[in-house]
Amino acid sequence: MDLNAALENLKTKHVLVTGGGGFIGSNLVEFLLKNGVKVTVLDNFSTGKPENLEEFETNPLFHCIEGDITDSNVCTSVVQNVDVISHQAALGSVPRSIEFPHKTHDVNATGFLNMLHAAKEAGVKRFVYASSSSVYGDSAISPKHIGSEGKLLSPYAVTKRLNEEYAAVYARLHDMETIGLRYFNVFGPKQDPNGVYAAAIPKFIDRMMRGDKITIYGDGEQTRDFTYVKNAVKVNVLALATENDRSFGCAFNVACGAYFSLNNVVETIKQELVKFDRFNPDTTIEHGPERPGDIRDSLADVSRTEVALGYADLHVFEAGISEYLELLCKQ
Numbered sequence: 385m386d387l388n389a390a391l392e393n394l395k396t397k398h399v400l401v402t403g404g405g406g407f408i409g410s411n412l413v414e415f416l417l418k419n420g421v422k423v424t425v426l427d428n429f430s431t432g433k434p435e436n437l438e439e440f441e442t443n444p445l446f447h448c449i450e451g452d453i454t455d456s457n458v459c460t461s462v463v464q465n466v467d468v469i470s471h472q473a474a475l476g477s478v479p480r481s482i483e484f485p486h487k488t489h490d491v492n493a494t495g496f497l498n499m500l501h502a503a504k505e506a507g508v509k510r511f512v513y514a515s516s517s518s519v520y521g522d523s524a525i526s527p528k529h530i531g532s533e534g535k536l537l538s539p540y541a542v543t544k545r546l547n548e549e550y551a552a553v554y555a556r557l558h559d560m561e562t563i564g565l566r567y568f569n570v571f572g573p574k575q576d577p578n579g580v581y582a583a584a585i586p587k588f589i590d591r592m593m594r595g596d597k598i599t600i601y602g603d604g605e606q607t608r609d610f611t612y613v614k615n616a617v618k619v620n621v622l623a624l625a626t627e628n629d630r631s632f633g634c635a636f637n638v639a640c641g642a643y644f645s646l647n648n649v650v651e652t653i654k655q656e657l658v659k660f661d662r663f664n665p666d667t668t669i670e671h672g673p674e675r676p677g678d679i680r681d682s683l684a685d686v687s688r689t690e691v692a693l694g695y696a697d698l699h700v701f702e703a704g705i706s707e708y709l710e711l712l713c714k715q
């Protein structure tokens with residue numbers, strides 16, 4: 385099924401997006417609403433922002449519920465009258481999970497099971513959810529493909545791995561149509577640049593515009609398969625609508641299949657900002673110690689995602705960063 389067919393399918397459905405106030409969730413909500421799909425968001429706005437959803441408030445297809453997935457009563461109530469679920473709510477960040485493993489577990493593991501079980505009880509079969517490239521752990525195999533996982537390196541990775549195990553068990557036991565999406569370093573509009581647990585790209589952009597200090601942990605030659613958020617939105621739509629029953633109970637890589645070093649990313653952002661006359665020359669770059677739980681290189685094999693879900697026509701890194709910065713610089 386291609387994207388247009390998937391959207392046609394979803395126009396007849398009511399989609400629940402948990403974590404819809406966050407970065408990836410709000411981009412997904414925006415795309416669904418623009419295409420005439422009815423959406424309810426569940427979010428407690430712990431890391432997400434109500435401003436990400438402000439523009440949809442008057443849209444009759446949009447509804448927002450403020451609530452916490454660690455409360456099973458909330459989960460039971462929000463799954464009533466929905467047809468399919470995209471579960472994005474979680475506490476991101478490897479360093480946060482190392483510092484606060486209990487909180488990460490409550491939200492990412494218990495909260496996940498609350499949502500999955502509530503969906504099962506309500507007869508909502510389709511449960512698409514955010515997993516993470518962190519489940520590959522210390523695997524040195526490149527590109528990373530399903531089955532090449534190594535030893536996990538953080539409590540965050542443990543929770544995401546647990547999500548995949550629960551989702552596979554619920555698919556087997558209860559015929560649920562679970563699909564896991566292993567995101568690789570997603571970036572784009574509405575990503576929060578602030579806070580100690582912010583992701584690298586929005587943080588670098590923010591610092592370069594202000595002329596602040598940028599800290600790169602390690603030598604900066606570590607590589608990542610940076611993924612523009614439009615790719616993550618697209619794969620959610622495809623997974624919410626797919627009729628390929630062999631994808632149920634499985635997880636898929638969501639990336640571009642190309643890698644860039646952090647040094648490379650910093651230079652690309654700088655050049656783009658210079659183009660828009662928004663690079664502040666006071667910016668300085670320093671290198672800090674490598675962070676525990678970080679992997680050296682990360683590149684994805686996305687061929688299985690393409691075959692199973694029709695994940696194609698991707699936005700490559702350069703086009704993504706250029707579109708993102710143009711949007712930011714116009715603000």
Ligand SMILES: NC(=O)c1ccc[n+]([C@@H]2O[C@H](COP(=O)([O-])OP(=O)(O)OC[C@H]3O[C@@H](n4cnc5c(N)ncnc54)[C@H](O)[C@@H]3O)[C@@H](O)[C@H]2O)c1
Nearest residue numbers: 403405406407408428429430431432452453473474514570
């Ligand atoms: N951004 C990435 O590069 C990336 C990479 C791998 C996996 N992921 C996963 O993708 C999903 C979305 O990530 P994101 O980058 O948009 O993060 P985000 O922090 O912007 O979004 C997460 C959303 O979940 C909400 N939330 C957190 N705890 C909640 C709770 N207890 N109850 C209800 N809502 C809650 C937050 O308020 C936020 O709106 C997460 O599951 C994350 O682990 C993201």
